[in-house]
Amino acid sequence: MSHTATRLRNIAPPMVSPMWSGCSIRNGLPCSSATGTTPQPGRDAISRKPCRPHPASCNHSQTSKKQGNVPFDQQTLIVLNPMHLNRRHFLQQLGVGALTLGAATSGLANASSGLYSLFSPARALKLPRGLPGANGVNAAKLLDFVKAVESANLNLHSVMVLRHGKVVSEGWWAPYAPELKHTLYSLSKSFTSTAVGMAVAEGKLTVDDKVISFFKDDLPATVSENLAAMRVKDLLTMSTGHDTEPTGKMRTDGNTNWPKAFLAHPVEHKPGTHFVYNSGATYMLSAIVQKLTGQPVLTYLKPRLFAPLGIEGADWEVDPKGVNVGGWGLRVKTEDIAKFGQLYLQKGVWNGKRLLPEAWINDATRYEVMSAGGKRKAEENDWLQGYGYQFWRCRHDAYRGDGAYGQYCIVMPKQDAVIAITSETGDMQAVLDAVWDHILPAMDGAGSADAKPLTQTLSQLAVLLPVQEGRSSLASTISGQTYAFADNSLKAQSASLTFGKDGVIFKLHDDRGDHQVLCGINRWATSDSTFSAMPLKLVETPVPGETKTRVAGTGGWQDANTFVMTWRFIETAHYETVTCQFGADNTLSVAFESSLAKLTKTKDKRPVLQGKLRESVGMKKA
Incomplete structure (x- = not known):
């Protein structure tokens, strides 16, 4: 079967009980801290007024319940069908406004202060939001910017545009989200x-x-x-x-x-x-x-x-x-x-x-x-x-x-504007060109004041999700089986994949212990993992005290014997492609390719791990 890459805009991250050691599963998406009281823009004296919340107010009724040590296939794995639920409605159900436009938040200010104090104990100060047209910004040209960077495959993760101290446009390409560092x-x-x-x-x-x-x-x-x-x-x-x-x-x-x-x-x-x-x-x-x-x-x-x-x-x-x-x-x-x-x-x-x-x-x-x-x-x-x-x-x-x-912080004094962008692009000048070609002229205020097309587009942004169209009967046979690796420079000793109805846990044991990642099947699932992001960094220096990193994972069968996963380390700029090839003689090879290697068109220096089913080498099955 062919491999296709599609820009899935209706994405429902699976949610599972956090029973897996070393992997703290997030029950859907975290509650947004965007609702609540906030000072007026930094240009004014401090005055606490109700902030306009994101279109969805916080709702914790969707969290899954802890189910103890239940086999993976018997756990509740909640997946909202994207065929019947668009991304904005999905986010509303989970209580998150991950992708929004300042204009979409107007009219809700009076209801926000209670939600803020209840669900946002950190009380992070948020920038005020405003309509593009009300701040002299042409929404259609902002939309042209989004279309331009997407058509050029510039791999943006987020964009936020400020005019006169107010956020007039903001968007995150799922699985990146406003509450995540980058x-x-x-x-x-x-x-x-x-x-x-x-x-x-x-x-x-x-x-x-x-x-x-x-x-x-x-x-x-x-x-x-x-x-x-x-x-x-x-x-x-x-x-x-x-x-x-x-x-x-x-x-x-x-x-x-x-x-x-x-x-x-x-x-x-x-x-x-x-x-x-x-x-x-x-x-x-x-x-x-x-x-x-x-x-x-x-x-x-x-x-x-x-x-x-x-x-x-x-x-x-x-x-x-x-x-x-x-x-x-x-x-x-x-x-x-x-x-x-x-x-x-x-x-x-x-x-x-x-x-x-x-x-x-x-x-x-x-x-x-x-x-x-x-x-x-x-x-x-x-x-x-x-x-x-x-x-x-x-x-x-x-x-x-x-x-x-x-990664950009662009300040435009003549236009009284600021633009923040995160991405993993191989052409930084092209991103700036798109800013000058579309966002800069948007500041002249001319054109339609209708922000609905922009709002709709921002609400559906998503990175390219690699969809594997293959099918395999191997899942039930190999699920939970442990493969022991030959000696390797990564000091990886064994690995297993445990399949459920809509997700898979990939687990690897090395000299540091057990590490695992949750992957949705052809959709994103988010977890905290002890897999190191170091091999993906341009410079391998540590964050003090960091033991886990946030990963959005997806996987699927490329063909009957090949399972391919994408792990997006969503507080970095990078991701990992992990290819698991199962052989007829109870063997497994695991190959890693970082997005940096893809961008620079170089070979990933890490070895391909070669393993064999433990039973076949006289070892007890895990």
Whole structure:
């Protein structure tokens, strides 16, 4: 049978009892925290007024009951038939407005405050919502943006558009959702820059301070003239004088002293004269803030930035000594990205309180040095518009923070607008082109005020779901059977698949223990798994204390002997394709392919696991 990839817009995640050790199943989708009271936009003084909730109010009647140690096929596996239930109605039944438009929330404000206090104990501050037309935005052109990125297969995960401080359009491609964090990659750099700006405002340092003054115990035996001249400002503008990026050497060969490795890297040019994209420089900024404050950047920012903006649940990867890596590794929600951009648009003021000096905002976002990157000529290239303090200048007099594979915080001062985007795209310039071609002209306000087509499209967004059309009689035969692997570099020892009516549990045992993922059959199922997302990361640095990661899984039979799963690690940018091939001689091969390998058209370096049914090798069946 053929394999097809379809964009399923009516998706019902299966729900099962959380009996499986090492895998905490989510009963449907978590309750949205979007309902309830919220301050007015950050541009105004704080005043608590009822917030317009998402179209669906919270409803916990759909949660499945714990059923104890019942065989998988006897458990209640709730699947809402997408043939009879569209995505918006499904979300309403579960109490989640995962994909919405600001316009769709109007008229419900008075009913929200009780729901907020009952179901949203965190009381995260939400941005106000508004109609596109009421805020001078052409909804039809916003819809054109969505159509453009989908037709070009740019693999967006979310988009949020703010105008005049209000969310006028927002959408998440299921299984991505508003309550989920998303890795920012190098968009993290703009947050590190903000921490430096706050430390400067507190008098802890200046941008003209010499870098070596903070690391006297980590200096090379000979300090070159150029290294001695390197300033904090040169770190901020990525004009350190390096001819090559030092970050790779900082992280290789088991090195645990990253500042020492950075300072040992040759500084061939006079600092301030030569731009080289330099994540190591951002790491050094993070290390400086920690040295001066006694706190990691994440901790330092919590009361100064995250708490005032209502950013909750953020985490940040660390180096071997616990220093936040600075140049990557921060995870926040899409709305948090939008809030951050809105703070910069408002010149550092939030709810009447100054969080960051206006002078710092101006310095950070203006042209400081000539940047490099991209393949186009300058007038068509958003990587050749100049660089500030960890912010890129853009065409159309805008600026942005951005991260690998399409994480964006775009600020458009002339239009009084902010755009937040998360994705896994292989063409970051194409996403920006779509912004300039469709969202920018939408700000002229001309055209139809009818937002219904946009609302409908946003309510049905979903990533491509790989649907396997094959059939197999093997499921009942192999279900629950354990296959033992030959020795391998992954230290994987055994695996099993346990099939139910509408889902499957894939379980793998390695030197760290048991790990498992829940997959719906040709639909998404979400679980918390101890499978590591490290092989999928561009940079393998850990989140402190993280033992589980959220995975949306789907699987199906490609043919009579091949079961293919897709695991989307939905708080990262990436996913995994896992192919299980069953042989007639009671064998199993398991092949992994990361989405990064697909994007870069390279071969996944992990070995194909080769296993045999345990009974056939004289071992007791699991």
